[in-house]
Amino acid sequence: MLKCFLVRFSFFCLTETYIALFSHFIPCGVYEAIYILDGILKNMADIQPDTVHGDTQSQSEAVFGLAHLLGIKLMPRIRGIKNLKFYRADKEQSFQHIHPLFKETIKWELIESNLPDILRIALSIKSGKVNASTILRRLGTYSRKNKLYLALRELGRVIRTIFLLEYITEAQMRETIHSATCKSEEFNDFLQWVMFGNNGLIAENIRHEQQKVIKYNHLVANMIILYNVITMTNVIRELSQEGLQIDTETLGATSPFRRENINRFGTYSLDMEREGPEIEFNIPVI
Template structure:
């Protein structure tokens, strides 16, 4: 197994396997009760590494030595993409990569995150890429809103607003900004690479400043909506809760070595994160398959299924999984047939 892992398994192959599971999962009817697939939440969690390791860093926010597993989780609970990033990197740099590299049948265009997943340039770049960035921002009241013009005044909320947007700067650099966005769309350069390079010389880089000004305008519009719409706040909270729940679910599955990644090789560390992502998605797929079977039996026995109750279910259950049991390799064993159409005809207003 170690020889096969070293010589025949690559990150690209693991991503392809993950994509295959996601596409199969998307054929089930049950996840439709959990989300539309248009939303995804990005969040990171620290994976422990040995302290005596040149690649290991101490993370101030999480505490301890390690690196960050960064996941994009659909509102249907399945994880779409995973990164392995070093500590000390602003997570917002990677928030767009997961959506752009995701080649599965689930294609969200709205991404949620926590405070680490946002800043003004990311808002600007996401806007040009056609992605709606809607993060859950801690202490958002400390952010300064952008005025559309210098003379704009507002009743009751004027103290929230600071300097106006520099529209002239944006207008001068629109061609360059669009070229950057098109290069990212075509896959010629990663969004994270652009954001890292632009922020390295942010005080002198006019292109960075133009993205920041556009981002200030877009973020102000989002924050005003966030203040006004309770449903939007509830949607963001629900999406980020799913992402955080997936972090715990994935860590529960990496139980060997007390959850510490033992490899000192960065490529191996990235592959371990991908393996764990694949196993987590496989268990999510299995859980939904069994849940659909059980619900279908109840329906066949005359039980009325409540659509609201179905929407409250989660495929992150682990009580039925014996991680330390006996494992047998039986190459003649055939999996049971999968009926993706179970619950497909259940009306959404069934009570």
């Protein structure tokens, strides 16, 4: 299972292998949840994530519903969970210990009557005919009157309720989500460290120039991460050859976001003909 972690403003997809797959520039004040699915669906890399992690603002009921239809598992960090509504499948249902959590009942007839239409929307998005963000924006514009949006939101309530129940009962799931969020925040901090010029501020006023700055920043960060991985791999291989046993716990404490070995203010030469070193992946780990 490949995961994708998302962070606000210039939000990006960071795989669990620490590489940024894509970035998307979002102006300040725009709710990021409607854009969360675009990058994954447009991603043409060999790595194809099927799970999305994000902060609380990267989710909504409609996004949960659409993500489910597209085969994407949405696993955001949830703050203020006590303020979220849980929906029961039937109004006659009663639960011994968690009954007060459930405020309303799912309107299954709304989902059933509009299912063919929301499935067509999902197929159009999957085939690349329309962006997920475009659909969510259009459906949400007149949400109180739009039956498709209401049906998609109702489906999302089902999926999010299931997710919330798993969230409060499974400690391992909460640990995984917390770890994923921390990793994305570490990468965000690393990006800011890489873009040290002008205190990290984007001075350009033109949108496509702003997008260039974001994408080039991610490209440089990815190259530094690759360099760090190669360097750490060589050191681990040398230690292994000297007889030191490397365990998974030790490797789990390492991170490619190292920066003390990088001189940002040096002089650099670009050699387009130079081939990168081979990386040995078969290092024995106990």
